[in-house]
Amino acid sequence: MQDLDKILEALSKSAFRRKFHLQGKDLAYLQAKGLPTVIAHARDFIAKRLAPAVIDNDGKQTPFRGHPVFVAQHATACCCRGCLEKWHGIPKGRTLTPDQETYIIRLLERWLQGEIEKSSQ
Numbered sequence: 001m002q003d004l005d006k007i008l009e010a011l012s013k014s015a016f017r018r019k020f021h022l023q024g025k026d027l028a029y030l031q032a033k034g035l036p037t038v039i040a041h042a043r044d045f046i047a048k049r050l051a052p053a054v055i056d057n058d059g060k061q062t063p064f065r066g067h068p069v070f071v072a073q074h075a076t077a078c079c080c081r082g083c084l085e086k087w088h089g090i091p092k093g094r095t096l097t098p099d100q101e102t103y104i105i106r107l108l109e110r111w112l113q114g115e116i117e118k119s120s121q
Contacts, residue, residue: 004110007088011076020075022068022115030068031119035112042069042108043101046078050104051096055081058092068115072108 011017022030030038049061062079063070073079077087084090090100 004107007076007107008110011087014077017075017077020071022071022112022119026065026068026071027115027119030112030116035109035116038068038112039105039109041067042072042105045069045073046096046101046104050078050081050084051101053093053095058082068112069108072111072115076107076111078104078108 045067049055055061059080059082062073064074065071070079077083081090081092084104085092088103090096096104
């Protein structure tokens, strides 16, 4: 796991990762529900879709849109266990620890907060 500023900087240099931004319904949902509610959803998504040691559809479990957290997961490389391993050094094949889940949630929250700030400019 890395410092949030460092990983966000590295992710911003990836042509694939930097193309993700909240738009349309996903942005409206975040604005309407608020960050605390969306982060509560993120905790649930991470616990169910990312935390298990073995995920049947790993690499395909996170849609590209339909919820602000899904977009944030792709933008921050927290979308599957392969990306977690490559970008964050969190190995596949082991259940995520509480500290790892907290790191992912903090990263998602930081990215979502940045999208809120960009949308209000």
